Amino acid sequence: MANIKVLVGSTYGNASQIAEDCTDQLQGLGHEAAVLSEATYEQVVEDTDVLLICTSTVGQGEVPANLLPIYEQLKDRSPVLSHVRFGLIALGDSSYETYAEGGKQMNELMHDLQAKPLGQTLYIDSCETPDADEEAASWIDVWSTKL
Structure with missing residues (x-):
């Protein structure tokens, strides 16, 4: 089973939940999984096989404050993460021009660091998705089979 580190970018708690x-859910499926709500560079770079990134977007399309430090450290230091596989859940509101931009920035960074995407990104649009938890649970069921 996989050892998964879950990175969270949340302002109002939706992405954290x-x-x-x-x-x-991942633990129930037999995986080791831990949420890192304010991840350090070492936690992300050392002994990481799988990352699951769950983030909202704030302001004019920025990464949330609790995810921003690790985003900036990874961007500045540019470690090669070619051994890391990742999944991404991006929350947003499509009525804004910067819909899910925080997630898109994390996705671009992971690609720049040579991490390997594991399945398709899940975009959860608050305008169209009445039950974000249910949508994420369905996605995890499929995503976890790729681990």
């Missing part, structure tokens, strides 16, 4: 629920 989804990350916690996904972590519980």
